[in-house]
Amino acid sequence: MPNSPRKRKSQKPATISPLTAAAVNPNPPNPPPPISNFKSQLRSATYRLIIIIIITVFTQRYRSDVKTFHDQVIPYEVVDLPGKGKGMVAIRHIQQGERIITEKPLLIIPQELREDPIQHIDNKITSLSQEQKYEFFNLSHAHTDIPHDQIPISIIQTNGIAAGPKQLGVFPRASRMNHGCSSAFNAVYSWRENENILVVHALRNISQGEEILTVYFDTKQSRERRREHLLEQYKFQCTCKVCSLPPEASIASDMCLQQITNLKQQLTSWESNKISGKEAVDIVRSIWRLSEEEGYWSERGQWAADAVHVAAAHSDEDAVRQWGLLAQEWFGYELGQDSNSVTNMHPIVENPRRSPTWGTRERLNVGGPEL
Numbered sequence: 588m589p590n591s592p593r594k595r596k597s598q599k600p601a602t603i604s605p606l607t608a609a610a611v612n613p614n615p616p617n618p619p620p621p622i623s624n625f626k627s628q629l630r631s632a633t634y635r636l637i638i639i640i641i642i643t644v645f646t647q648r649y650r651s652d653v654k655t656f657h658d659q660v661i662p663y664e665v666v667d668l669p670g671k672g673k674g675m676v677a678i679r680h681i682q683q684g685e686r687i688i689t690e691k692p693l694l695i696i697p698q699e700l701r702e703d704p705i706q707h708i709d710n711k712i713t714s715l716s717q718e719q720k721y722e723f724f725n726l727s728h729a730h731t732d733i734p735h736d737q738i739p740i741s742i743i744q745t746n747g748i749a750a751g752p753k754q755l756g757v758f759p760r761a762s763r764m765n766h767g768c769s770s771a772f773n774a775v776y777s778w779r780e781n782e783n784i785l786v787v788h789a790l791r792n793i794s795q796g797e798e799i800l801t802v803y804f805d806t807k808q809s810r811e812r813r814r815e816h817l818l819e820q821y822k823f824q825c826t827c828k829v830c831s832l833p834p835e836a837s838i839a840s841d842m843c844l845q846q847i848t849n850l851k852q853q854l855t856s857w858e859s860n861k862i863s864g865k866e867a868v869d870i871v872r873s874i875w876r877l878s879e880e881e882g883y884w885s886e887r888g889q890w891a892a893d894a895v896h897v898a899a900a901h902s903d904e905d906a907v908r909q910w911g912l913l914a915q916e917w918f919g920y921e922l923g924q925d926s927n928s929v930t931n932m933h934p935i936v937e938n939p940r941r942s943p944t945w946g947t948r949e950r951l952n953v954g955g956p957e958l
Protein backbone atom coordinates (compact mmCIF):
# COMPACT_ATOMS: atom_id res chain seq x y z
CA MET A 588 0.00 0.00 0.00
CA PRO A 589 1.41 3.37 -0.95
CA ASN A 590 2.55 5.44 1.96
CA SER A 591 -0.18 7.85 2.87
CA PRO A 592 0.85 10.99 4.63
CA ARG A 593 0.27 10.67 8.29
CA LYS A 594 -2.49 12.89 9.50
CA ARG A 595 -1.44 15.41 12.06
CA LYS A 596 -3.51 15.64 15.23
CA SER A 597 -5.58 18.79 15.07
CA GLN A 598 -4.24 21.31 17.50
CA LYS A 599 -5.75 24.41 18.84
CA PRO A 600 -3.69 27.40 17.84
CA ALA A 601 -1.73 28.41 20.91
CA THR A 602 -1.75 31.99 21.89
CA ILE A 603 1.56 33.04 23.26
CA SER A 604 1.94 36.38 24.87
CA PRO A 605 5.02 38.32 23.76
CA LEU A 606 6.51 37.81 27.17
CA THR A 607 6.02 34.03 27.02
CA ALA A 608 7.35 33.97 23.45
CA ALA A 609 10.50 35.74 24.58
CA ALA A 610 10.80 33.27 27.45
CA VAL A 611 10.43 30.26 25.14
CA ASN A 612 12.72 31.51 22.37
CA PRO A 613 14.92 34.43 23.21
CA ASN A 614 16.03 34.65 19.54
CA PRO A 615 12.86 34.57 17.50
CA PRO A 616 13.31 33.68 13.84
CA ASN A 617 13.68 36.52 11.41
CA PRO A 618 10.41 37.65 10.03
CA PRO A 619 9.81 36.46 6.44
CA PRO A 620 11.52 38.77 3.98
CA PRO A 621 9.36 41.37 2.50
CA ILE A 622 8.68 40.81 -1.21
CA SER A 623 10.88 43.80 -2.06
CA ASN A 624 13.94 41.92 -0.62
CA PHE A 625 13.37 38.84 -2.74
CA LYS A 626 15.23 40.12 -5.80
CA SER A 627 18.34 41.04 -3.82
CA GLN A 628 18.32 37.62 -2.08
CA LEU A 629 18.11 35.90 -5.45
CA ARG A 630 21.03 38.00 -6.67
CA SER A 631 23.20 37.13 -3.67
CA ALA A 632 22.34 33.42 -4.04
CA THR A 633 23.44 33.63 -7.69
CA TYR A 634 26.69 35.33 -6.63
CA ARG A 635 27.30 32.58 -4.08
CA LEU A 636 26.68 29.92 -6.72
CA ILE A 637 29.11 31.61 -9.12
CA ILE A 638 31.76 31.82 -6.38
CA ILE A 639 31.29 28.12 -5.55
CA ILE A 640 31.64 27.21 -9.24
CA ILE A 641 34.82 29.32 -9.57
CA ILE A 642 36.35 27.76 -6.41
CA THR A 643 35.47 24.24 -7.61
CA VAL A 644 37.00 24.84 -11.05
CA PHE A 645 40.15 26.36 -9.53
CA THR A 646 40.51 23.59 -6.94
CA GLN A 647 40.25 20.94 -9.64
CA ARG A 648 42.73 22.84 -11.83
CA TYR A 649 45.08 23.15 -8.84
CA ARG A 650 44.75 19.45 -8.01
CA SER A 651 45.51 18.45 -11.59
CA ASP A 652 48.44 20.95 -11.64
CA VAL A 653 49.81 19.35 -8.47
CA LYS A 654 49.37 15.91 -10.01
CA THR A 655 51.13 17.01 -13.23
CA PHE A 656 53.94 18.52 -11.17
CA HIS A 657 54.20 15.34 -9.09
CA ASP A 658 54.29 13.15 -12.22
CA GLN A 659 56.92 15.40 -13.76
CA VAL A 660 59.14 15.18 -10.71
CA ILE A 661 58.48 11.53 -9.91
CA PRO A 662 57.76 9.73 -13.17
CA TYR A 663 57.61 6.25 -11.65
CA GLU A 664 55.96 4.24 -8.94
CA VAL A 665 57.33 1.42 -6.83
CA VAL A 666 55.19 -1.70 -7.16
CA ASP A 667 55.35 -5.40 -6.33
CA LEU A 668 56.53 -7.40 -9.33
CA PRO A 669 56.09 -11.17 -9.47
CA GLY A 670 59.39 -12.96 -8.80
CA LYS A 671 61.32 -9.71 -8.26
CA GLY A 672 60.07 -8.27 -4.98
CA LYS A 673 59.54 -4.57 -5.55
CA GLY A 674 60.44 -2.71 -8.70
CA MET A 675 60.05 0.64 -10.40
CA VAL A 676 57.56 1.20 -13.21
CA ALA A 677 57.22 4.34 -15.37
CA ILE A 678 53.87 6.10 -14.82
CA ARG A 679 54.35 8.18 -17.97
CA HIS A 680 56.63 8.32 -20.99
CA ILE A 681 60.19 9.13 -19.89
CA GLN A 682 62.36 10.85 -22.47
CA GLN A 683 65.87 9.58 -23.27
CA GLY A 684 68.31 11.60 -21.17
CA GLU A 685 65.67 12.69 -18.64
CA ARG A 686 66.67 12.69 -15.00
CA ILE A 687 64.57 10.15 -13.12
CA ILE A 688 66.04 10.35 -9.60
CA THR A 689 68.16 12.74 -7.60
CA GLU A 690 68.99 11.32 -4.21
CA LYS A 691 71.24 11.92 -1.24
CA PRO A 692 72.74 8.86 0.45
CA LEU A 693 71.04 7.53 3.54
CA LEU A 694 74.43 6.32 4.63
CA ILE A 695 77.90 6.01 3.18
CA ILE A 696 80.59 3.49 4.09
CA PRO A 697 84.10 2.87 2.74
CA GLN A 698 84.26 0.05 0.18
CA GLU A 699 87.10 -1.49 2.11
CA LEU A 700 86.65 -1.57 5.84
CA ARG A 701 89.63 -2.18 8.09
CA GLU A 702 87.67 -2.39 11.32
CA ASP A 703 84.90 -4.89 12.03
CA PRO A 704 82.32 -4.16 9.26
CA ILE A 705 79.33 -5.19 11.39
CA GLN A 706 80.37 -2.77 14.13
CA HIS A 707 81.07 0.03 11.64
CA ILE A 708 77.66 -0.38 9.98
CA ASP A 709 75.91 -0.61 13.37
CA ASN A 710 77.45 2.69 14.40
CA LYS A 711 76.25 4.30 11.17
CA ILE A 712 72.74 2.96 11.67
CA THR A 713 72.64 4.17 15.28
CA SER A 714 73.20 7.72 14.07
CA LEU A 715 70.17 7.57 11.75
CA SER A 716 66.82 9.07 12.69
CA GLN A 717 63.90 6.76 13.43
CA GLU A 718 62.43 7.39 9.97
CA GLN A 719 65.77 6.73 8.28
CA LYS A 720 66.21 3.50 10.22
CA TYR A 721 62.79 2.45 8.97
CA GLU A 722 63.79 3.27 5.38
CA PHE A 723 66.99 1.27 5.75
CA PHE A 724 65.43 -1.84 7.27
CA ASN A 725 62.60 -1.67 4.75
CA LEU A 726 65.06 -2.43 1.93
CA SER A 727 65.31 -5.94 0.58
CA HIS A 728 68.26 -8.21 1.23
CA ALA A 729 69.26 -11.11 -0.92
CA HIS A 730 70.75 -13.36 1.73
CA THR A 731 68.19 -15.28 3.71
CA ASP A 732 68.84 -17.56 6.70
CA ILE A 733 71.47 -15.28 8.18
CA PRO A 734 71.95 -14.30 11.83
CA HIS A 735 70.06 -11.19 12.85
CA ASP A 736 73.19 -9.10 13.32
CA GLN A 737 74.19 -9.71 9.69
CA ILE A 738 71.01 -8.29 8.16
CA PRO A 739 72.43 -4.73 7.87
CA ILE A 740 75.49 -5.95 5.99
CA SER A 741 73.29 -8.03 3.68
CA ILE A 742 71.13 -4.95 3.01
CA ILE A 743 74.27 -3.07 2.03
CA GLN A 744 75.54 -5.91 -0.16
CA THR A 745 72.19 -6.07 -1.96
CA ASN A 746 71.57 -2.34 -2.31
CA GLY A 747 74.93 -0.59 -2.04
CA ILE A 748 75.81 1.65 -5.00
CA ALA A 749 79.32 2.97 -5.69
CA ALA A 750 79.59 6.55 -4.51
CA GLY A 751 82.94 7.29 -6.16
CA PRO A 752 85.81 4.83 -6.35
CA LYS A 753 86.17 4.22 -2.61
CA GLN A 754 82.73 4.42 -1.07
CA LEU A 755 79.42 2.63 -1.10
CA GLY A 756 76.15 4.46 -0.57
CA VAL A 757 72.67 3.29 0.32
CA PHE A 758 69.97 5.16 -1.61
CA PRO A 759 66.50 3.92 -0.68
CA ARG A 760 64.75 5.20 -3.80
CA ALA A 761 67.35 4.15 -6.39
CA SER A 762 67.63 0.80 -4.60
CA ARG A 763 64.20 -0.19 -5.87
CA MET A 764 65.49 -0.50 -9.43
CA ASN A 765 65.89 -4.06 -10.58
CA HIS A 766 68.59 -5.26 -12.92
CA GLY A 767 68.67 -5.91 -16.67
CA CYS A 768 71.66 -7.03 -18.78
CA SER A 769 73.15 -5.45 -21.92
CA SER A 770 70.30 -4.01 -24.02
CA ALA A 771 67.69 -4.72 -21.31
CA PHE A 772 68.52 -1.85 -18.96
CA ASN A 773 67.17 1.59 -19.69
CA ALA A 774 68.44 3.71 -16.79
CA VAL A 775 71.90 4.49 -15.45
CA TYR A 776 72.98 5.91 -12.14
CA SER A 777 76.00 8.11 -11.58
CA TRP A 778 77.50 9.62 -8.47
CA ARG A 779 78.23 13.35 -8.36
CA GLU A 780 81.09 13.90 -5.98
CA ASN A 781 80.79 17.69 -5.79
CA GLU A 782 77.09 17.67 -5.05
CA ASN A 783 77.14 14.50 -2.92
CA ILE A 784 74.14 13.09 -4.79
CA LEU A 785 73.25 10.11 -6.92
CA VAL A 786 71.48 10.86 -10.18
CA VAL A 787 69.66 8.41 -12.44
CA HIS A 788 69.07 9.17 -16.13
CA ALA A 789 67.05 7.41 -18.81
CA LEU A 790 69.46 5.86 -21.31
CA ARG A 791 66.64 5.39 -23.81
CA ASN A 792 62.98 6.36 -24.09
CA ILE A 793 60.92 4.49 -21.51
CA SER A 794 57.23 3.91 -22.20
CA GLN A 795 54.49 4.31 -19.64
CA GLY A 796 54.06 1.00 -17.81
CA GLU A 797 57.58 -0.21 -18.65
CA GLU A 798 59.85 -1.32 -15.82
CA ILE A 799 62.79 0.97 -15.15
CA LEU A 800 65.85 -1.26 -15.07
CA THR A 801 69.42 -0.41 -14.30
CA VAL A 802 72.60 -2.48 -14.47
CA TYR A 803 74.38 -3.80 -11.37
CA PHE A 804 77.75 -4.67 -12.99
CA ASP A 805 79.54 -4.84 -16.35
CA THR A 806 77.29 -7.13 -18.39
CA LYS A 807 79.49 -7.23 -21.47
CA GLN A 808 80.11 -10.92 -20.86
CA SER A 809 78.44 -14.22 -21.66
CA ARG A 810 75.02 -15.15 -20.33
CA GLU A 811 76.55 -17.97 -18.32
CA ARG A 812 78.99 -15.69 -16.53
CA ARG A 813 76.33 -13.04 -15.94
CA ARG A 814 74.04 -15.66 -14.43
CA GLU A 815 76.78 -16.96 -12.15
CA HIS A 816 77.53 -13.49 -10.86
CA LEU A 817 73.91 -12.53 -10.28
CA LEU A 818 73.14 -15.75 -8.52
CA GLU A 819 76.14 -15.48 -6.25
CA GLN A 820 75.92 -11.81 -5.42
CA TYR A 821 72.18 -11.07 -5.63
CA LYS A 822 70.63 -14.54 -5.38
CA PHE A 823 68.38 -14.36 -8.40
CA GLN A 824 68.09 -16.01 -11.78
CA CYS A 825 68.04 -13.23 -14.36
CA THR A 826 65.09 -13.40 -16.76
CA CYS A 827 65.71 -10.09 -18.54
CA LYS A 828 65.05 -9.99 -22.28
CA VAL A 829 68.71 -10.71 -23.09
CA CYS A 830 69.00 -13.60 -20.64
CA SER A 831 65.74 -15.00 -22.07
CA LEU A 832 66.91 -15.10 -25.70
CA PRO A 833 66.64 -18.46 -27.49
CA PRO A 834 69.99 -20.34 -27.67
CA GLU A 835 71.13 -19.14 -31.11
CA ALA A 836 70.31 -15.49 -30.51
CA SER A 837 71.91 -15.73 -27.07
CA ILE A 838 75.16 -17.02 -28.56
CA ALA A 839 75.15 -14.17 -31.12
CA SER A 840 74.59 -11.66 -28.31
CA ASP A 841 77.37 -13.18 -26.19
CA MET A 842 79.77 -12.95 -29.14
CA CYS A 843 78.86 -9.35 -29.81
CA LEU A 844 79.43 -8.40 -26.16
CA GLN A 845 82.72 -10.29 -26.06
CA GLN A 846 83.90 -8.52 -29.21
CA ILE A 847 83.13 -5.12 -27.67
CA THR A 848 85.14 -6.08 -24.59
CA ASN A 849 88.08 -7.26 -26.73
CA LEU A 850 88.03 -4.12 -28.89
CA LYS A 851 87.95 -1.92 -25.78
CA GLN A 852 91.06 -3.69 -24.61
CA GLN A 853 92.75 -3.18 -28.00
CA LEU A 854 91.92 0.51 -27.93
CA THR A 855 94.06 1.00 -24.82
CA SER A 856 97.13 -0.15 -26.80
CA TRP A 857 97.11 3.21 -28.64
CA GLU A 858 98.49 4.73 -25.41
CA SER A 859 101.60 2.58 -25.70
CA ASN A 860 101.95 3.28 -29.46
CA LYS A 861 101.10 -0.30 -30.41
CA ILE A 862 98.40 0.82 -32.83
CA SER A 863 98.13 3.96 -34.97
CA GLY A 864 95.66 6.80 -34.39
CA LYS A 865 93.72 5.69 -37.49
CA GLU A 866 93.45 2.13 -36.14
CA ALA A 867 92.36 3.42 -32.75
CA VAL A 868 89.54 5.50 -34.23
CA ASP A 869 88.57 2.58 -36.49
CA ILE A 870 88.19 0.49 -33.34
CA VAL A 871 85.83 3.06 -31.85
CA ARG A 872 83.72 2.92 -35.05
CA SER A 873 83.62 -0.91 -34.84
CA ILE A 874 82.58 -0.78 -31.18
CA TRP A 875 79.83 1.64 -32.13
CA ARG A 876 78.50 -0.66 -34.87
CA LEU A 877 78.53 -3.64 -32.51
CA SER A 878 76.78 -1.64 -29.81
CA GLU A 879 74.09 -0.78 -32.37
CA GLU A 880 73.71 -4.45 -33.31
CA GLU A 881 73.44 -5.50 -29.67
CA GLY A 882 71.41 -2.51 -28.53
CA TYR A 883 74.02 -1.80 -25.87
CA TRP A 884 73.96 2.00 -25.60
CA SER A 885 75.75 2.54 -22.35
CA GLU A 886 79.37 3.89 -22.38
CA ARG A 887 78.93 5.52 -25.79
CA GLY A 888 79.87 8.92 -24.40
CA GLN A 889 83.16 7.48 -23.16
CA TRP A 890 83.96 5.76 -26.46
CA ALA A 891 83.37 8.99 -28.36
CA ALA A 892 85.52 10.85 -25.78
CA ASP A 893 88.32 8.31 -26.37
CA ALA A 894 88.17 9.13 -30.08
CA VAL A 895 88.35 12.87 -29.20
CA HIS A 896 91.48 12.14 -27.18
CA VAL A 897 93.15 10.32 -30.10
CA ALA A 898 92.03 12.82 -32.78
CA ALA A 899 93.32 15.74 -30.69
CA ALA A 900 96.70 14.07 -30.15
CA HIS A 901 96.98 13.77 -33.94
CA SER A 902 95.79 17.38 -34.46
CA ASP A 903 92.70 16.40 -36.50
CA GLU A 904 90.53 19.42 -35.76
CA ASP A 905 87.39 18.31 -37.66
CA ALA A 906 87.47 14.84 -36.11
CA VAL A 907 87.79 16.33 -32.60
CA ARG A 908 84.70 18.48 -33.20
CA GLN A 909 82.59 15.65 -34.62
CA TRP A 910 83.53 13.09 -31.97
CA GLY A 911 83.20 15.80 -29.32
CA LEU A 912 79.59 16.52 -30.32
CA LEU A 913 78.81 12.80 -30.23
CA ALA A 914 80.43 12.49 -26.79
CA GLN A 915 78.34 15.40 -25.50
CA GLU A 916 75.15 13.83 -26.86
CA TRP A 917 75.71 10.42 -25.27
CA PHE A 918 77.23 11.65 -22.03
CA GLY A 919 74.15 13.87 -21.88
CA TYR A 920 71.76 10.91 -22.07
CA GLU A 921 73.65 8.74 -19.63
CA LEU A 922 75.03 11.23 -17.12
CA GLY A 923 72.92 14.34 -17.70
CA GLN A 924 73.38 17.47 -19.80
CA ASP A 925 74.68 19.24 -16.69
CA SER A 926 77.29 16.58 -15.93
CA ASN A 927 80.99 17.41 -15.80
CA SER A 928 81.60 15.06 -18.73
CA VAL A 929 79.36 17.20 -20.95
CA THR A 930 80.54 20.59 -19.71
CA ASN A 931 84.22 19.61 -19.96
CA MET A 932 83.65 18.81 -23.63
CA HIS A 933 82.27 22.31 -24.46
CA PRO A 934 85.61 24.17 -24.73
CA ILE A 935 87.15 21.32 -26.76
CA VAL A 936 84.31 21.29 -29.29
CA GLU A 937 84.54 25.09 -29.51
CA ASN A 938 88.29 25.05 -29.97
CA PRO A 939 89.90 21.59 -30.40
CA ARG A 940 93.32 23.08 -29.67
CA ARG A 941 92.23 23.41 -26.04
CA SER A 942 92.23 19.63 -25.72
CA PRO A 943 94.89 18.48 -23.21
CA THR A 944 96.33 16.01 -25.76
CA TRP A 945 96.39 18.45 -28.68
CA GLY A 946 99.41 17.85 -30.96
CA THR A 947 101.17 15.33 -28.71
CA ARG A 948 101.51 12.83 -31.63
CA GLU A 949 102.33 13.14 -35.32
CA ARG A 950 99.83 15.03 -37.49
CA LEU A 951 97.29 12.54 -38.93
CA ASN A 952 93.82 12.58 -40.40
CA VAL A 953 92.01 10.01 -38.22
CA GLY A 954 88.48 10.86 -39.42
CA GLY A 955 85.16 11.51 -37.75
CA PRO A 956 82.45 9.09 -36.63
CA GLU A 957 80.98 8.42 -40.15
CA LEU A 958 78.44 6.15 -38.50
Ligand SMILES: C[S@@+](CC[C@H](N)C(=O)[O-])C[C@H]1O[C@@H](n2cnc3c(N)ncnc32)[C@H](O)[C@@H]1O
Nearest residue numbers: 671672673727729746762763764765766821823
Ligand atom coordinates in the same frame (compact mmCIF):
# COMPACT_ATOMS: atom_id res chain seq x y z
C1 LIG B 1 68.68 -3.53 -5.27
S1 LIG B 1 67.43 -4.71 -4.97
C2 LIG B 1 66.23 -4.22 -6.15
C3 LIG B 1 64.88 -3.97 -5.53
C4 LIG B 1 64.23 -5.19 -4.93
N1 LIG B 1 63.55 -5.96 -5.97
C5 LIG B 1 63.28 -4.82 -3.83
O1 LIG B 1 62.26 -5.51 -3.68
O2 LIG B 1 63.53 -3.90 -3.08
C6 LIG B 1 68.18 -6.14 -5.63
C7 LIG B 1 67.35 -7.39 -5.47
O3 LIG B 1 66.21 -7.31 -6.33
C8 LIG B 1 65.96 -8.56 -6.96
N2 LIG B 1 66.17 -8.39 -8.42
C9 LIG B 1 66.85 -7.41 -9.05
N3 LIG B 1 66.79 -7.56 -10.37
C10 LIG B 1 66.07 -8.66 -10.60
C11 LIG B 1 65.68 -9.34 -11.79
N4 LIG B 1 66.02 -8.91 -13.00
N5 LIG B 1 64.95 -10.47 -11.66
C12 LIG B 1 64.59 -10.94 -10.43
N6 LIG B 1 64.94 -10.34 -9.26
C13 LIG B 1 65.67 -9.20 -9.35
C14 LIG B 1 66.94 -9.55 -6.38
O4 LIG B 1 66.33 -10.18 -5.30
C15 LIG B 1 68.07 -8.65 -5.90
O5 LIG B 1 68.78 -9.25 -4.83
